[in-house]
Amino acid sequence: MTRRANVLGLGLIGGSVAAALRGHGWHVTGSDDDSQRSATARERGLVDAIGVDANAEISFVAVPVSSLVAGVRHMLRETAGLVTDVGSVKAPVAEAVTDSRFIAGHPMAGSELQGLDGADAAMFRGAVWVLTPSTTTSDETFATVASLVRELGAEVLALPARRHDQLVAVTSHLPHLAAATLLSLASTRADDHAAVMRLAAGGFRDMTRVASGHPAIWLDICRENQDAIVEAIDAMIIGLTDMRKIVHEVDSAALHQRLSDARAVRANLPGRVRELTDVAEVRIPIPDRAGAAAEVFTLAAELGVNTANFEVTHSVEGDRGVLVMVVDTASVELFRGGLLARGFKPAVTRVA
Secondary structure, three states, X not given: OOOEEEEEOOOHHHHHXXXXXXXXXXXXXXXXXXXXXXHHHHHOOOOOEEOOOOOOOEEEEOOOHHHHHHHHHHHHHHOOOEEEEOOOOXXXXXXXXXXXXXXXXXXXXXXXXXXXXXXXOOOOOOOEEEEEOOOOOOHHHHHHHHHHHHHOOOEEEEOOHHHHHHHHHHHHHHHHHHHHHHHHHXXXXXOOHHHHHHHOOHHHHHHHHHHHOOHHHHHHHHHHOHHHHHHHHHHHHHHHHHHHHHHHOOOHHHHHHHHHHHHHHHHOOOXXXXXXXXXXXXXXXXXXXXXXXXXXXXXXXXXXXXXXXXEEEEOOOOOOEEEEEEEEHHHHHHHHHHHHHOOOOOEEEEOO
């Protein structure tokens, strides 16, 4: 039986979600406020139909972050299946929507291209897809959406919504604003703008590439994640002030240490998701409390545990589920200890 999904909002990410789902055999119904965009998505084979499929198993909401709450509530009213979103700011929607069928999400992927021209079925392969379950998200909702995210080739990372927003403010939102500021500085401080732009070397281009994103979406992002972004900017100002002092005082030792530390951090940034070869299976009975499965994934994220695979099975002792995770052997004891400390009863088996 063909699985069915909705995608509300057919921009870059929504179009890519639709393309990825269709590539995995799903029947996809899509809609967008721009009727021409909907028609284009249909013409390009990104969706099978235009509108809303009331019987869809899952609906993805890919509208601007300021419209996420309304979009999610709309899909919950119009469909009987699960609902998730793909916005880059999570706390407002995760806290506003309390339906057990909803889980907020954010695929950490994108393109310099805009709209449907950048839609790519392979966009999420090897990417991190953050899920931010709330206390009202059912374990079944979390497990089903997490499984589908892995089906699309992404790594699942569970985080509290506000923690997600604090982290992306530093890793995504601040870099964009910093790049825009640097470009403005290069433009306005130059006596000969054309000459400065021609002199812009690879490092300058690499650092400012993120500023090529569409400006409109950043108005919503900065409004919806204002507190976390302002906090990140304040921290950046403190860091730059400290760096200014080091340079001004010609403190070579401090400068060398700062640059060496930065180089080490940069070298250790993780790349795309890798396949794990040395793994162990961790079987975790899910306690009879809301959000228990999501709690396990959140713990794995906090401890830096790499997960190669997972599934939810039924316990032979009753109706409770068992979460089976295949994790990196190097971190399995740390993970086991964290689970025990939180009242879980994991069983670990080395996978040959």
